Amino acid sequence: MSDTDLIAATAAGTAALIRDRQVSPEECLEAWLERTAADDLNGYLWRADGESATNGVDGKADSPVAGVPVAIKDIFCTAGVPTTAASKILEGYRPPYSATAVRKLADAGMPMLGKTNMDEFAMGSSNENSAYGPALNPWDRSRVPGGSSGGSAAVVAGGLAPWALGTDTGGSIRQPAALCGIVGLKPTYGSISRYGMIAFASSLDQCGPLTQDVTDAALLLSQLQGRDEMDSTSTGIEGGVALPSAEDLTGMRFGIPSDLIGEGVDPGVKAVFDRTVARIEELGGTVSEIVLPHAGHGISAYYVLAPAEASTNLSRYDGVRYGIRDSNADLTSMYEVTRGDGFGPEVKRRIMLGTYALSSGYYDAYYGRAQRVRTMIVRDFDAAFVDVDFVITPTSPSVAFGLGEKTTDPLTMYLNDLFTVPMSLAGIPAISIPAGMAAPEGGGSEMPVGFQIAAPAFGEQKLLEASFALEKAINFDPSGGRVR
Amino acid sequence: MIEREQVLHVAKLSRLRLDEDEVSRLEGELSSILEHVDRLAEIDIEGVEPTSHVVPLENVLRDDVPRPSLDRDLALSQAPDPHDGAFRVPSPQAEG
Numbered sequence: 282m283s284d285t286d287l288i289a290a291t292a293a294g295t296a297a298l299i300r301d302r303q304v305s306p307e308e309c310l311e312a313w314l315e316r317t318a319a320d321d322l323n324g325y326l327w328r329a330d331g332e333s334a335t336n337g338v339d340g341k342a343d344s345p346v347a348g349v350p351v352a353i354k355d356i357f358c359t360a361g362v363p364t365t366a367a368s369k370i371l372e373g374y375r376p377p378y379s380a381t382a383v384r385k386l387a388d389a390g391m392p393m394l395g396k397t398n399m400d401e402f403a404m405g406s407s408n409e410n411s412a413y414g415p416a417l418n419p420w421d422r423s424r425v426p427g428g429s430s431g432g433s434a435a436v437v438a439g440g441l442a443p444w445a446l447g448t449d450t451g452g453s454i455r456q457p458a459a460l461c462g463i464v465g466l467k468p469t470y471g472s473i474s475r476y477g478m479i480a481f482a483s484s485l486d487q488c489g490p491l492t493q494d495v496t497d498a499a500l501l502l503s504q505l506q507g508r509d510e511m512d513s514t515s516t517g518i519e520g521g522v523a524l525p526s527a528e529d530l531t532g533m534r535f536g537i538p539s540d541l542i543g544e545g546v547d548p549g550v551k552a553v554f555d556r557t558v559a560r561i562e563e564l565g566g567t568v569s570e571i572v573l574p575h576a577g578h579g580i581s582a583y584y585v586l587a588p589a590e591a592s593t594n595l596s597r598y599d600g601v602r603y604g605i606r607d608s609n610a611d612l613t614s615m616y617e618v619t620r621g622d623g624f625g626p627e628v629k630r631r632i633m634l635g636t637y638a639l640s641s642g643y644y645d646a647y648y649g650r651a652q653r654v655r656t657m658i659v660r661d662f663d664a665a666f667v668d669v670d671f672v673i674t675p676t677s678p679s680v681a682f683g684l685g686e687k688t689t690d691p692l693t694m695y696l697n698d699l700f701t702v703p704m705s706l707a708g709i710p711a712i713s714i715p716a717g718m719a720a721p722e723g724g725g726s727e728m729p730v731g732f733q734i735a736a737p738a739f740g741e742q743k744l745l746e747a748s749f750a751l752e753k754a755i756n757f758d759p760s761g762g763r764v765r
Numbered sequence: 766m767i768e769r770e771q772v773l774h775v776a777k778l779s780r781l782r783l784d785e786d787e788v789s790r791l792e793g794e795l796s797s798i799l800e801h802v803d804r805l806a807e808i809d810i811e812g813v814e815p816t817s818h819v820v821p822l823e824n825v826l827r828d829d830v831p832r833p834s835l836d837r838d839l840a841l842s843q844a845p846d847p848h849d850g851a852f853r854v855p856s857p858q859a860e861g
Contacts, residue, residue: 377835516820581805584801584802599780601852602843604843604845609855612857614859615854617782620779622782629791632779633779633781640778652817657808659819
């Protein structure tokens with residue numbers, strides 16, 4: 282077994298090689314650590330060595346993933362290992378405990394390869410808001426990998442990790458997965474514990490897998506899901522998650538929300554979407570038009586609710602208990618200077634926006650109204666799922682854009698999340714699978730296009746089955762993303 | 766429209782020290798974001814209940830059994846200025 286074969290295998294394939302004793306867990310880890318050392322995508326903010334990778338990992342775990350290493354987004358607390366959420370304010374922070382998701386993977390015998398780059402506190406859609414410079418898209422290094430889980434997407438697509446953990450608040454797993462040509466799954470809110478996951482917007486944040494294929498996504502989700510007494514909002518997925526096996530889409534009903542998709546999609550992306558819809562029909566699925574009348578207001582509601590929650594969650598960074606302290610003047614000045622220096626521009630913008638929306642005199646007009654619009658979006662999905670099993674959209678309106686292309690106007694960046702935010706507000710599961718390639722509007726070589734499928738709450742198994750059958754028919758070639 | 770005074774007021778509420786460039790940039794940026802958000806006013810929300818949380822859960826309680834919590838020294842180990850078993854902070858009184 283050569284290292285090249287090992288690196289080319291999916292995570293499930295690697296697990297099988299270890300089980301069949303064709304490769305030892307030690308050899309496997311060594312081969313992957315050599316890969317992470319070759320990271321020229323700025324995908325990792327911290328890389329493990331042989332010792333730190335296996336620290337706390339159950340080497341004798343009897344699990345279907347034992348010995349398969351994983352990359353962890355830097356938003357997860359990892360005991361004794363630097364955790365910054367890509368923010369200067371947490372520079373040097375080594376958490377005293379690990380997130381439940383991280384601990385579960387260690388208990389299942391999975392070594393940790395490193396902590397991946399991201400937008401600061403998961404706020405962003407391009408990874409350009411990292412205090413440590415952006416991760417690069419392995420298909421074209423002049424382009425963004427998407428965000429906020431950009432580092433996780435870049436290392437999986439680039440062949441620098443077999444799979445990775447990410448988080449999704451408004452699209453932060455699905456959009457980077459789409460832009461990097463891999464699979465990204467945001468599970469139902471509550472499926473996976475949020476304990477130890479640095480909070481951005483607590484009613485929306487959810488952890489999930491970024492993987493090479495749908496089978497790997499199912500496998501990683503099966504290890505992560507479950508109720509956790511440390512997170513009272515966690516419920517797990519009843520009955521667990523099995524590896525998908527559907528051969529076709531017979532009897533499955535897909536709905537296209539034409540009112541949401543509208544005109545704002547790049548023609549190349551639209552062409553891939555239309556081709557994928559045709560494939561669904563070839564596989565025996567039915568496709569119909571549906572309406573989500575309020576989903577188009579998702580961005581507006583989201584950019585009130587998420588910053589409002591963030592402004593309260595981020596009040597804990599005050600230079601007292603962890604992270605940096607930048608002043609020793611009086612207490613209030615210490616807070617103001619530390620936070621002013623420690624947070625980057627996007628984080629400050631969202632704290633300001635959220636504080637404004639919650640401030641006296643504006644609460645009902647912004648926060649209260651956005652919460653009611655959220656209810657209407659939830660009802661839109663409830664109504665749609667009476668007639669169809671799945672809602673389908675392009676994951677992102679364009680392919681990966683150039684570094685610096687959308688940084689001047691925050692609103693332009695926010696509108697990227699148009700198709701992913703409604704599912705987050707409704708708390709339902711949604712996956713992005715690579716569906717083909719399209720040339721960027723401004724010119725350049727072809728880049729991956731993602732196809733989003735959403736299902737009713739806790740419909741993960743059906744979602745994975747449909748994605749599995751469709752993935753096989755699409756037969757996407759990921760080799761263009763591999764770092765050589 | 767967000768004006769300079771509002772930016773300064775919200776910055777104060779947020780405990781953020783902003784420099785002059787940031788204040789003037791945020792004036793424009795917050796205005797344009799809120800202009801977009803103001804489209805929410807077009808929707809009739811009469812009689813619609815707010816959603817703060819999507820999972821129907823109530824009163825998730827655990828048994829009230831004492832158990833060890835985070836060790837004090839470990840909790841203090843990440844603080845910028847731990848002192849005598851506590852988090853030390855500067856005086857709340859402004860000097861001078």
